[in-house]
Amino acid sequence: MSFNTYIQDNKKRFLDELFDLIKIPSVSAVNEHNNDIRTAADFLLNQFNKLGLDNCEICETKGHPIVYAEKIIDKDLPTVLVYGHYDVQPVDPIELWDSAPFNPVIKKTDIHPEGAIFARGSCDDKGQMFMHLKAIEVLNNNGGLPCNVKLMIEGEEEIGSDNLELFVKENKEKLDCDIIIVSDTGMINKTTPSITVGLRGLAYLEVELTGPNRDLHSGLYGGSVANPINSLAKMISSLHDENHIVTIPGFYDNVIEYSESQRQHDSNVPFDLNEFKDSLKISDVQGEISYTTNERRSIRPCLDVNGIWGGYTEEGSKTVIPSKAFAKISMRLVSNQNWKEVSKLFTDYMKNITPKGMKIKINEHHGGQPYLNSTNSKAYKAASQAYTKVFDKEPFAVKDGGSIPIIAQFEKELGVKTILMGFGLDSDAIHSPNEHFGLSNFYNGIETIANFYKLYSE
Numbered sequence: 165m166s167f168n169t170y171i172q173d174n175k176k177r178f179l180d181e182l183f184d185l186i187k188i189p190s191v192s193a194v195n196e197h198n199n200d201i202r203t204a205a206d207f208l209l210n211q212f213n214k215l216g217l218d219n220c221e222i223c224e225t226k227g228h229p230i231v232y233a234e235k236i237i238d239k240d241l242p243t244v245l246v247y248g249h250y251d252v253q254p255v256d257p258i259e260l261w262d263s264a265p266f267n268p269v270i271k272k273t274d275i276h277p278e279g280a281i282f283a284r285g286s287c288d289d290k291g292q293m294f295m296h297l298k299a300i301e302v303l304n305n306n307g308g309l310p311c312n313v314k315l316m317i318e319g320e321e322e323i324g325s326d327n328l329e330l331f332v333k334e335n336k337e338k339l340d341c342d343i344i345i346v347s348d349t350g351m352i353n354k355t356t357p358s359i360t361v362g363l364r365g366l367a368y369l370e371v372e373l374t375g376p377n378r379d380l381h382s383g384l385y386g387g388s389v390a391n392p393i394n395s396l397a398k399m400i401s402s403l404h405d406e407n408h409i410v411t412i413p414g415f416y417d418n419v420i421e422y423s424e425s426q427r428q429h430d431s432n433v434p435f436d437l438n439e440f441k442d443s444l445k446i447s448d449v450q451g452e453i454s455y456t457t458n459e460r461r462s463i464r465p466c467l468d469v470n471g472i473w474g475g476y477t478e479e480g481s482k483t484v485i486p487s488k489a490f491a492k493i494s495m496r497l498v499s500n501q502n503w504k505e506v507s508k509l510f511t512d513y514m515k516n517i518t519p520k521g522m523k524i525k526i527n528e529h530h531g532g533q534p535y536l537n538s539t540n541s542k543a544y545k546a547a548s549q550a551y552t553k554v555f556d557k558e559p560f561a562v563k564d565g566g567s568i569p570i571i572a573q574f575e576k577e578l579g580v581k582t583i584l585m586g587f588g589l590d591s592d593a594i595h596s597p598n599e600h601f602g603l604s605n606f607y608n609g610i611e612t613i614a615n616f617y618k619l620y621s622e
């Protein structure tokens with residue numbers, strides 16, 4: 165039987181099982197969902213057992229558990245480690261969802277006339293991670309696994325993977341492998357596959373600027389003391405110059421510069437600026453001078469305010485000069501920036517430009533190093549052939565703007581590279597209301613992964 169035939173014969177059950185997983189609201193950021201996190205981990209454990217894997221276990225951490233299993237068929241064969249995450253992002257703003265986030269439904273869209281699964285986690289990452297379990301099932305029923313496999317699915321990716329980092333450090337032997345494969349990124353469009361060879365790193369900080377010791381009457385005091393919100397706004401706007409270049413001294417010091425020929429080569433990746441603008445309902449784009457939109461969101465670092473607040477924000481008006489202003493600021497980093505170093509540059513600079521008479525406090529949230537891979541490895545070539553087989557097109561090698569902090573950590577601790585075999589689309593709205601994942605992406609993904617094992621082991 166071919167892989168495709170097996171998938172066709174079992175497609176309904178594959179979907180039902182994925183729905184059962186998606187229905188568990190395993191939001192890692194919210195304590196209220198700790199029981200759901202457990203339920204999701206137990207669900208996976210059960211699935212691993214059903215696949216006939218060995219040493220299936222729930223590995224406790226200081227936070228949410230890691231689910232692990234393996235099948236060692238022959239110590240002389242190569243070993244593939246699969247990583248994914250079963251935790252999902254919070255659902256708010258809930259009122260913008262057209263259907264309940266944890267009640268998956270199939271709906272047709274322009275891009276997915278055959279239907280897409282609408283639910284939180286359908287793409288990021290339950291749908292994509294689950295493809296790996298089903299690919300193993302496909303192989304089990306079509307001649308058996310051609311190599312050894314280890315699976316490690318965590319519950320804290322969306323909150324920074326701190327405990328997984330520790331787990332990897334402490335379990336190097338257990339996790340020993342030849343290659344890591346992950347489906348938690350995207351492809352160019354439904355019929356144009358790509359393999360991700362670059363991920364941006366992340367530095368995320370929270371700033372608190374304090375002026376007077378209490379909120380003040382904005383008539384009695386207005387104009388005579390510095391207003392922390394005005395000051396923070398000014399400080400933040402000074403972080404970019406008129407060419408949208410980040411002004412923090414040293415920010416670009418270690419940024420990898422690509423040659424003209426490499427940039428030329430990367431510009432062959434299909435990208436339509438008008439489509440991009442249309443999809444976001446914006447009439448123009450903005451970013452670092454001298455770089456294309458695609459470059460700005462892949463090979464260049466950036467700085468963005470993710471949230472800003474302070475003072476009176478409730479209904480109506482209250483005349484007040486606030487005592488404090490706050491902002492959450494992220495920086496997406498590229499090789500060879502180091503997130504700890506960049507966080508320090510940011511902190512030092514912000515302290516430097518704090519107006520006299522004000523106090524600044526800066527807290528580091530999580531971070532992660534950028535990741536870069538080449539297209540020369542045996543594993544990359546196997547992945548490329550697997551995509552070509554299923555999509556009838558050779559995949560492009562692309563650098564993505566998002567971050568998966570543990571991938572660089574795998575390389576550092578285990579000395580092993582990761583092949584990012586993503587099947588999501590930008591239009592899937594991950595982290596947003598109405599997240600979805602195309603049915604064809606799901607089934608093609610399963611087939612591609614199954615083919616990867618076969619080609620990699622040959």
Ligand code: BES
Pocket residue numbers: 288289321322323324348349350366530532564565566567568569
């Ligand atoms: N799967 C995403 C990352 C991603 C998506 C990379 C699409 C490339 C293409 C992952 O779950 C994610 O959301 N990562 C976070 C970082 C984390 C530390 C919260 C991100 O990129 O914001």
Ligand code: MN
Pocket residue numbers: 249288289321348
């Ligand atoms: Mn993800």
Ligand code: MN
Pocket residue numbers: 253288322594595
């Ligand atoms: Mn995510």
